[in-house]
Amino acid sequence: MFEVLEHPADIGFxxxxxxxxxxxxxxxxAMLTIACELEQAAPREEYAISATGSDYExxxxxxxxxxxxxxxGKRIALREFRVTELEPDSICAVALGEPREVERPRLKVVxxxxxxxxxxxxxxxxxxxxxxxxxx
Amino acid sequence: xPHEIQIEAVDGLRYRIARDEGRGMRTDVVVYASEALMAQIxxxxxxxxxxxxxxxxxxxxxxxxxxDIHQGYGFPIGGVAAMDFExxxxxxxxxGFDINCGVRLVRTTLAADDVRPxxxxxxxxxxxxxxxxxxxxxxVKAGAKDLEHVLRDGARWMVENGYGEExxxxxxxxxxxxxDADPAAVSERAKERGRPQLGTxxxxxxxxxVQFVEQxxxxxxxxxxxxxxxxxxxxxxxxxxxxxxxxxxxxVAEMNKVMPRYGITLPDRQLACCPIxxxxxxxxxxxxxxxxxxxxxxxxxxxxxxxxxxxxxxGDGAHLDLIYDVCHNIAKRERYEVAGRKRDVLVHRKGxxxxxxxGHREIPADYRHVGQPVFVPGSMGTASWVLAGAEGAMRExxxxxCHGAGRLMSRTAAKKGRDAQxxxxxxxxxxxxxxxxxxxxILEELPEAYKNVDEVIxxxxxxxxxxxxxxxxxxxxxxx
Numbered sequence: 001m002f003e004v005l006e007h008p009a010d011i012g013f014x015x016x017x018x019x020x021x022x023x024x025x026x027x028x029x030a031m032l033t034i035a036c037e038l039e040q041a042a043p044r045e046e047y048a049i050s051a052t053g054s055d056y057e058x059x060x061x062x063x064x065x066x067x068x069x070x071x072x073g074k075r076i077a078l079r080e081f082r083v084t085e086l087e088p089d090s091i092c093a094v095a096l097g098e099p100r101e102v103e104r105p106r107l108k109v110v111x112x113x114x115x116x117x118x119x120x121x122x123x124x125x126x127x128x129x130x131x132x133x134x135x136x
Numbered sequence: 137x138p139h140e141i142q143i144e145a146v147d148g149l150r151y152r153i154a155r156d157e158g159r160g161m162r163t164d165v166v167v168y169a170s171e172a173l174m175a176q177i178x179x180x181x182x183x184x185x186x187x188x189x190x191x192x193x194x195x196x197x198x199x200x201x202x203x204d205i206h207q208g209y210g211f212p213i214g215g216v217a218a219m220d221f222e223x224x225x226x227x228x229x230x231x232g233f234d235i236n237c238g239v240r241l242v243r244t245t246l247a248a249d250d251v252r253p254x255x256x257x258x259x260x261x262x263x264x265x266x267x268x269x270x271x272x273x274x275x276v277k278a279g280a281k282d283l284e285h286v287l288r289d290g291a292r293w294m295v296e297n298g299y300g301e302e303x304x305x306x307x308x309x310x311x312x313x314x315x316d317a318d319p320a321a322v323s324e325r326a327k328e329r330g331r332p333q334l335g336t337x338x339x340x341x342x343x344x345x346v347q348f349v350e351q352x353x354x355x356x357x358x359x360x361x362x363x364x365x366x367x368x369x370x371x372x373x374x375x376x377x378x379x380x381x382x383x384x385x386x387x388v389a390e391m392n393k394v395m396p397r398y399g400i401t402l403p404d405r406q407l408a409c410c411p412i413x414x415x416x417x418x419x420x421x422x423x424x425x426x427x428x429x430x431x432x433x434x435x436x437x438x439x440x441x442x443x444x445x446x447x448x449x450x451g452d453g454a455h456l457d458l459i460y461d462v463c464h465n466i467a468k469r470e471r472y473e474v475a476g477r478k479r480d481v482l483v484h485r486k487g488x489x490x491x492x493x494x495g496h497r498e499i500p501a502d503y504r505h506v507g508q509p510v511f512v513p514g515s516m517g518t519a520s521w522v523l524a525g526a527e528g529a530m531r532e533x534x535x536x537x538c539h540g541a542g543r544l545m546s547r548t549a550a551k552k553g554r555d556a557q558x559x560x561x562x563x564x565x566x567x568x569x570x571x572x573x574x575x576x577x578i579l580e581e582l583p584e585a586y587k588n589v590d591e592v593i594x595x596x597x598x599x600x601x602x603x604x605x606x607x608x609x610x611x612x613x614x615x616x
Contacts, residue, residue: 006546008180008207057405058392065385072378073329108574110339110616112381113233116388116405117209133209135233135381136340136547 002030005131010115012133016126020056021083023121023128024091027060028067028081031111031134040105041077043096049078050092056121060130063091064114072111075100109136141183143167143174149599152198153187160403161190167201168533170595176544176587180207182214188403189217193411194224196474196481200533202488203595204542204587208232210406213487213543216536219412221469221480225400226417227409228387228424230484231467235383235424236431237342237375238463239511240308241522242439243361244446245455246368248348251611254449255569258346259612261445263571266344266438267336268616274335276437283331287319290429291461294436299335301457304436307500308461309490312432314468318422322379323386326423330379330430335437337374339573339616341540341581344438345371345513346612347520353604357506357524361459363606370456371520371608372438373513374616375465376431383427387420412482421467428466435461459522460500460509464489464539472534483534491525491537491602499525510602514541514589516570516581516615517563520608521593528600537602541589550585551576563613572615581615 005012013030017023032038051066053059070076078097085092112135120131144152146166151174153165165186169177177183182205189211190199196218205214210229219225251258267274276299278286285293291305291312305312337344349367352358363369376383391408394416395401400409410416439458446454467484474481492499492508499508507524514520518541529535556575559582563570572578590607597604 004548006548008543008546010209011547054393058389062389065389069325069329069382073325073382107339108576112340112378113385115209115233116392116408119405135209 001026007133010133010136012131015130018127020128021086023130024060024063024086025081025083027064027130027132028078031064031067032071032078034134035071035109035111036077036105036107038079038105041079042098043079044098045096047076047078047095047097049095050090052090054089056088057119059089059091060121060132061114061116061119064132068111068114077105111136149595153183155190159187159191161187163190163195164198165190165201166198167205168595168599169203170591173203173587173591173595177205182207182212185210185212186215188407189215191403192217192219192225192227192407192409193400194220196220196224196479197534202538203592204538204540206542208486210404211486214538215486216488216534217484218481218534219484221412221482224412224482225409226412226420226467226482227407227484228384228391228420229406229408230486231384231424232465232486233381233384234375234465235380236428236463237465238431238435238461239371239373239513240435240439240461241459241511242370242372242442242456243363243459244368244370246450247366248368248611251346251368255612258445258449259569259571259614261448262344262442263614265441265445266614268339268573273332274437275441276335278331278334283327284319286334286433287322287426287429288317289313290432291436294433294440299440300436304439304458307458308432309463312436312461313429314425316422317425317429319426321419321423322383322426326379326382326386329382330377333377334434335441336377337438337616338377339577342374342616343516344442344614345610347371347608347610349606350609351607353606354524357603357605360503360506361509361522361605362457363522369608370442371511371513372435374435374438376427377434379430380427383423387423390416424467428463431463432461462489462511470535472530481534483536485536487539488536489539490535491523491529492535493525493527493530507603510537512538512540512589512593515583515586516613517566517568517583517610518589521589521604522606522608523602524605526600526602529602533601537596538592541586541592543585544587545585547580550582551579554579554582568610568613570613570615577615
């Protein structure tokens with residue numbers, strides 16, 4: 001579903017998806033898996049999340065920044081994502097998760113932000129891939 | 137690719153990449169490095185990134201790279217770029233996500249021999265009292281209204297509200313608060329992310345280190361800074377937490393949107409920028425200053441809780457004073473002579489420290505005769521340095537020097553084949569106690585993952601950008 005990419009100071013991931021909605025969902029899971037022990041979060045509540053952009057790249061950055069804001073600002077750990085609508089300039093999704101507690105899910109690293117550095121969204125033989133670097 | 141870049145060795149301390157118009161460069165790149173450091177620098181994308189910075193509209197003088205330069209995103213980390221204040225651009229990525237990430241050095245009235253018998257107790261106490269923030273909140277009580285004041289008044293608000301002593305705010309760069317900060321330019325999201333995190337360290341490379349002064353290199357400056365051999369000091373490295381990260385995120389998105397309107401095209405979207413004079417540029421600067429003030433308040437909060445920890449272990453016998461506080465991710469309006477003419481520029485320092493020489497009016501009076509204190513943390517387990525700004529920095533680097541050792545190894549590579557318990561033990565045998573929220577954190581920040589800080593310092597000292605004042609050795613490390 002995703003693999004970690006090395007960077008001298010920060011960290012990145014390469015996510016895969018058979019379809020674009022799956023790619024966006026997997027990218028969000030990849031980012032939060034880098035940030036915390038995501039399996040400790042129970043997918044017990046539903047949250048509606050959306051973002052806009054001007055192309056798939058900017059949409060992906062804005063989407064991930066939205067998910068990060070929910071995690072670090074609203075303090076909700078989102079475990080699963082069901083993308084309900086995806087256009088080149090907008091995304092709507094239902095996310096399953098729960099409010100964060102002090103030690104659950106356990107934090108691995110503070111993800112400060114999603115960067116545009118070497119950002120990639122591309123179609124492959126088997127579907128789609130995205131490469132994203134995070135500032136940590 | 138890095139190996140295709142033509143690099144000219146100027147004098148063994150300076151390297152030049154000539155302006156390449158084909159790449160859209162408007163100026164040269166100048167790198168400060170030794171031959172050995174240069175070999176390491178060439179291995180990642182940092183030089184490419186410094187060349188990309190050279191394409192930004194209004195860049196004045198060369199795109200500068202300090203000896204601790206390493207690959208960032210958009211701008212390299214360890215980069216300095218001055219933009220003409222009338223015609224130039226401002227780039228949030230040129231400041232970074234951690235606005236006013238910086239270091240403060242605190243001197244104590246204790247000697248290493250006083251502290252060593254109680255070091256474990258002290259480190260554990262600090263670990264309890266200074267939260268890393270992984271749990272989400274710190275111990276500073278600040279409501280939404282208070283936050284507005286923090287964003288305007290920075291460290292001063294903390295001192296006025298019981299989180300510090302009167303002189304603390306005076307001994308920080310810009311007095312711990314930049315003027316013209318506008319809380320209204322900071323989004324509600326940024327405030328929501330940042331407010332509970334006030335007074336917390338954060339994670340990544342942020343830390344708090346109990347150190348001792350190992351060696352003095354400049355007696356006069358050391359005396360002015362109040363340090364002598366054997367004395368215990370504490371170095372605090374943190375920034376503006378979620379508030380600053382969100383401000384940068386918000387304005388990078390905004391600038392990507394408006395760039396076409398200003399006819400700007402860039403080799404990397406992370407460099408997103410707009411004219412300083414544009415409403416978006418002004419709004420970013422007002423928000424950035426507010427985030428910078430939050431960072432000074434944050435480090436002030438951490439210092440307050442540090443004082444409490446020392447008091448608990450050593451009673452009233454230990455007094456802690458702030459030596460100085462410098463930021464290394466910031467954009468500031470300053471005035472320099474460029475090509476024989478005085479010009480106002482917006483100096484972007486991303487992983488670079490201001491280093492004003494003796495006599496500069498922005499240095500506190502107590503230090504003005506020796507130069508601005510500059511603190512350069514090395515990696516956990518090696519050494520950190522106290523420097524004093526020198527004249528060369530004003531002539532060559534827009535009053536800037538390096539900010540650290542500079543990473544050599546990726547976080548994943550640093551962890552590979554290493555065991556946290558074994559490495560902690562090894563550090564302990566070398567007299568360094570480490571406490572960390574996460575085991576990975578220790579491995580990612582091991583000395584092997586960084587360049588040699590002494591070599592970095594040697595370059596800036598010999599190049600006349602800053603003078604060596606003292607070398608510090610760690611005793612106890614709290615890692616975020």
